[in-house]
Amino acid sequence: MLVNRSCNILIVGLGLIGGSYAKGLKKIGFNVSAIARRQETIDYALEHEIIDEGSIKPNPELIGKADIVVFALYPHVFKEWIGSYQQFFKPGAVLTDVTGVKSCVVYDIQNMLRDDVEFIAAHPMAGKEVYGVENADEKIFYGANYIIVPTDKNTPEAIELCREIALLLQFGSISTLSPEEHDQMIGFVSQLTHCIAITLMNCSDNEKLVDYVGDSFRDLTRIARINENMWCELFLLNKESLLKEMDKFLDEFKSLRDELAAEDADGMKEKMKISTARRALFDKK
Amino acid sequence: MLVNRSCNILIVGLGLIGGSYAKGLKKIGFNVSAIARRQETIDYALEHEIIDEGSIKPNPELIGKADIVVFALYPHVFKEWIGSYQQFFKPGAVLTDVTGVKSCVVYDIQNMLRDDVEFIAAHPMAGKEVYGVENADEKIFYGANYIIVPTDKNTPEAIELCREIALLLQFGSISTLSPEEHDQMIGFVSQLTHCIAITLMNCSDNEKLVDYVGDSFRDLTRIARINENMWCELFLLNKESLLKEMDKFLDEFKSLRDELAAEDADGMKEKMKISTARRALFDKK
Numbered sequence: 001m002l003v004n005r006s007c008n009i010l011i012v013g014l015g016l017i018g019g020s021y022a023k024g025l026k027k028i029g030f031n032v033s034a035i036a037r038r039q040e041t042i043d044y045a046l047e048h049e050i051i052d053e054g055s056i057k058p059n060p061e062l063i064g065k066a067d068i069v070v071f072a073l074y075p076h077v078f079k080e081w082i083g084s085y086q087q088f089f090k091p092g093a094v095l096t097d098v099t100g101v102k103s104c105v106v107y108d109i110q111n112m113l114r115d116d117v118e119f120i121a122a123h124p125m126a127g128k129e130v131y132g133v134e135n136a137d138e139k140i141f142y143g144a145n146y147i148i149v150p151t152d153k154n155t156p157e158a159i160e161l162c163r164e165i166a167l168l169l170q171f172g173s174i175s176t177l178s179p180e181e182h183d184q185m186i187g188f189v190s191q192l193t194h195c196i197a198i199t200l201m202n203c204s205d206n207e208k209l210v211d212y213v214g215d216s217f218r219d220l221t222r223i224a225r226i227n228e229n230m231w232c233e234l235f236l237l238n239k240e241s242l243l244k245e246m247d248k249f250l251d252e253f254k255s256l257r258d259e260l261a262a263e264d265a266d267g268m269k270e271k272m273k274i275s276t277a278r279r280a281l282f283d284k285k
Numbered sequence: 286m287l288v289n290r291s292c293n294i295l296i297v298g299l300g301l302i303g304g305s306y307a308k309g310l311k312k313i314g315f316n317v318s319a320i321a322r323r324q325e326t327i328d329y330a331l332e333h334e335i336i337d338e339g340s341i342k343p344n345p346e347l348i349g350k351a352d353i354v355v356f357a358l359y360p361h362v363f364k365e366w367i368g369s370y371q372q373f374f375k376p377g378a379v380l381t382d383v384t385g386v387k388s389c390v391v392y393d394i395q396n397m398l399r400d401d402v403e404f405i406a407a408h409p410m411a412g413k414e415v416y417g418v419e420n421a422d423e424k425i426f427y428g429a430n431y432i433i434v435p436t437d438k439n440t441p442e443a444i445e446l447c448r449e450i451a452l453l454l455q456f457g458s459i460s461t462l463s464p465e466e467h468d469q470m471i472g473f474v475s476q477l478t479h480c481i482a483i484t485l486m487n488c489s490d491n492e493k494l495v496d497y498v499g500d501s502f503r504d505l506t507r508i509a510r511i512n513e514n515m516w517c518e519l520f521l522l523n524k525e526s527l528l529k530e531m532d533k534f535l536d537e538f539k540s541l542r543d544e545l546a547a548e549d550a551d552g553m554k555e556k557m558k559i560s561t562a563r564r565a566l567f568d569k570k
Contacts, residue, residue, distance in 0.1 A: 125499035145496055173496045188489060189502040196481055196505060199538045201560035203530075204473060210567050211430055211458045214410035217474040219504040220481060224564040228557035232550050239545060245488075246542045250535070253484045257531045260524060265517050272513035275486035279509040282495050 002161040003068070003168065005029045010066035011051070012081065014041050016128060017098045018072030019136025023050045024169045027138060033062050041133050050136060063088035068161070071097040074230060075105050075237055082109055086117070094158050095119040096165065100186060101237045102149045102179040110153045120158040121149040123182065124171065125190070129225040143172035149182045187241035192249055194231060195242075197224040287446045288353070288453065290314045295351035296336070297366065299326050301413060302383045303357030304421025308335045309454045312423065318347050326418050335421060348373035353446070356382040359515060360390050360522055367394055371402070379443050380404040381450065385471060386522045387434045387464040395438045405443040406434040408467065409456065410475070414510040428457035434467045472526035477534055479516060480527075482509040 009025050011018045014036035022045065026032040034054040036042050042054035055062055063069070063085060071078050078099060089095075095117060099105050106121045113119055125145040128135060146166040150159050159176075166174045177185060200217075201224040209217075235242055259267035294310055296303045299321035307330065311317040319339040321327050327339035340347055348354070348370060356363050363384060374380075380402060384390050391406045398404055410430040413420060431451040435444050444461075451459045462470060485502075486509040494502075520527055544552035 125497065127499065127501075144500075145498065147497060175493075175496045177497075185497050189494070189498045193485070193501045193505045195538065195541055196485075197501075197564075198556050198560040199534060199541055200478070200481075201563045202537050202541075202556050203533050205563070207566065208460075209474070209563075211460045212410065212432060212462075212470050213430065213474045213567070214412065215429075216412075216478045216482075216508045218567065219507055220478045221560075221564050221567070222504055223501045224560040225568075226557045226561055228554040228561070231557060232553050235545055235553060236548060236550065239548070243542065243546060246538070246545070248488050249484060250538065250542070252487050253480065253531070253535065253538075256480055256484055256487075257528065257535070260520055260531070261528060263521060263524070265521065268517050268520060269513040271483050271487050272511045272516060275483040275506075275509040276511055276513070278486045278490070278494075279482075279506050281492065282498070282503065282506070283510075 002157060003164045007031075007067040008033065008065050010034065010062060010069045011072060012069060013072035013077075014045055014051075014054070014133045015072060016131050016133070016135050017124065017126075018070065019045065019050060019133035020126075020138050020140055021070050021072065021098070021169070023136050024138030024141060025165075026050060026052065028168060033066065035059070035062065036133075045133050050133065058085045058088065060088045064090050066090060066093060068165070069093060069095045070165075071095065071099070073097075073099075074233055075099055075101060076233065078105065079108055082112060086112075086114055089114065089117045091116040093117045094161055096122050096162055098122065098124055100190065100234045102182045104237045106149060106151060106179050110151060118153075118155060118158045120154050120162045121151075121179070122162050122166070123147045123149060123186070124166075124169075129222055131227060138169065141169045141171050143170070146171035146174045147182055147185075148174065148176045149179050150176065151179065183238050183241045184244070187238055187245040191235060191238060191242045192245045194223050194226060195235075195246060196249075197221050198226065200224065287442060288449045292316075292352040293318065293350050295319065295347060295354045296357060297354060298357035298362075299330055299336075299339070299418045300357060301416050301418070301420050302409065302411075303355065304330065304335060304418035305411075305423050305425055306355050306357065306383070306454070308421050309423030309426060310450075311335060311337065313453060318351065320344070320347065321418075330418050335418065343370045343373065345373040349375050351375060352378060353450070354378060354380045355450075356380065356384070358382075358384075359518055360384055360386060361518065363390060364393055367397060371397075371399055374399065374402045376401040378402045379446055381407050381447055383407065383409055385475065385519045387467045389522045391434060391436060391464045395436060403438075403440060403443045405439050405447045406436075406464070407447050407451070408432045408434060408471070409451075409454075414508060416512060423454065426454045426456050428455070431456035431459045432467055432470075433459065433461045434464050435461065436464065468523050468526045469529070472523055472530040476520060476523060476527045477530045479508050479511060480520075480531060481534075482506045483511065485509065
């Protein structure tokens with residue numbers, strides 16, 4: 001193991017995901033510190049033993065003793081933070097993140113970063129439709145997918161360290177994708193699904209809907225409760241990939257619509273058979 | 286109560302939903318019989334004490350002693366069944382059903398039915414992505430929505446009896462809609478969501494998808510495992526309503542797509558705020 005219990009881990013940004021990292025890592029014995037924007041966040045995290053120490057300022061001492069730094073910030077805030085405070089990093093520190101888009105973040109950060117620290121990007125595919133450290137829960141990672149997103153600049157050691165963090169947090173499957181592959185994949189599996197949930201809820205203003213829906217509508221709209229600032233930023237930063245996925249979805253949906261209009265039962269059944277077979281693969285795991 | 290424990294209840298069609306009705310009703314003390322197509326189904330249901338007696342034939346004696354008959358058949362089979370065997374009903378029997386479409390079923394059945402029995406339509410908004418009596422589970426109804434679908438021909442007594450069945454099975458919310466309102470609503474909350482799930486799975490043939498998805502994609506595609514014969518029939522029988530809902534969804538989705546293309550952050554955020562506020566109403570219950 002590259003990561004050992006004497007490592008100091010600093011979490012920058014203590015929301016739902018940052019807080020869940022802190023909780024999971026502290027539980028297994030790491031010294032975990034955090035930098036957050038609001039004093040209430042730090043107070044809550046200290047009181048509930050989610051972190052060992054914390055600050056609302058980019059405290060040079062706290063930053064300087066961290067062996068591993070996990071960034072859980074909005075993409076533009078993440079870049080600004082590195083630009084402003086990277087002089088405080090300990091030489092040899094490894095940085096990682098949880099950002100939902102990669103191409104527009106990873107290269108910029110690696111290009112501006114000091115030579116004696118390394119940034120290895122990662123994306124934990126887990127979340128909840130609630131926010132804040134108060135809802136932090138390390139169990140959201142158990143069995144979930146984790147994507148490591150290295151570039152040519154990354155060393156095998158940093159990639160391995162990133163894998164170890166995922167193993168320690170009990171993620172289920174750990175994969176590796178390039179930044180471009182990641183963004184296309186996330187445009188499909190995450191951003192497109194959020195677009196669909198938002199759209200479904202925008203289709204009807206019937207306040208009694210809740211009395212008529214079944215689990216299918218509930219499931220498809222759970223993620224319609226959405227942090228508009230974060231997701232709007234993520235959509236815009238991944239615009240080209242997301243538009244491609246939205247257009248592909250529109251074409252497929254229109255094809256099903258036209259089959260229904262033409263009463264083409266065979267065409268519809270064929271799509272249903274494909275969806276059944278492909279979705280069945282998910283449940284084997 | 287109009288329904289009492291000495292009522293004989295006959296279930297016609299012993300799949301997932303029919304079987305779950307049988308299980309729930311037998312558990313609370315009713316004498317429950319069933320007619321199913323396959324002997325294995327009857328044998329399984331008898332062995333597992335889901336029913337008291339059963340037959341693969343439309344046994345006149347079994348039909349003739351039922352005070353309440355619940356039909357859990359494909360729509361076209363349901364109509365054929367009534368046409369062929371209604372002479373066996375006990376005078377005064379109340380018939381109900383679980384069919385997912387109403388306009389194309391309810392009026393036809395009520396028009397062909399003997400004057401001394403009454404059909405009151407209902408739709409339990411519950412299900413699972415598995416089939417057959419082996420998966421029957423009365424708990425799928427607990428807290429779920431139940432829609433009663435009366436017409437001018439129904440008596441207050443039959444409507445009340447239908448309500449009581451829903452209460453006994455522990456449904457959460459019980460509503461009343463006309464057949465036309467029901468079909469439009471179901472086109473939206475149930476059929477449209479299945480169209481979306483099918484389409485999502487048809488968008489990608491990547492067999493490694495399972496390693497990249499988060500809960501959002503899992504949730505949006507759970508219902509993509511679908512019985513193509515049943516759902517194709519339901520879609521075609523509700524074609525006009527479903528097409529209307531598909532077109533409304535397409536317009537809304539395209540509007541979000543165009544806002545993204547134009548980088549209209551305010552427009553996207555407005556939709557996200559609406560979806561968040563509307564979806565939050567679901568979680569108060």
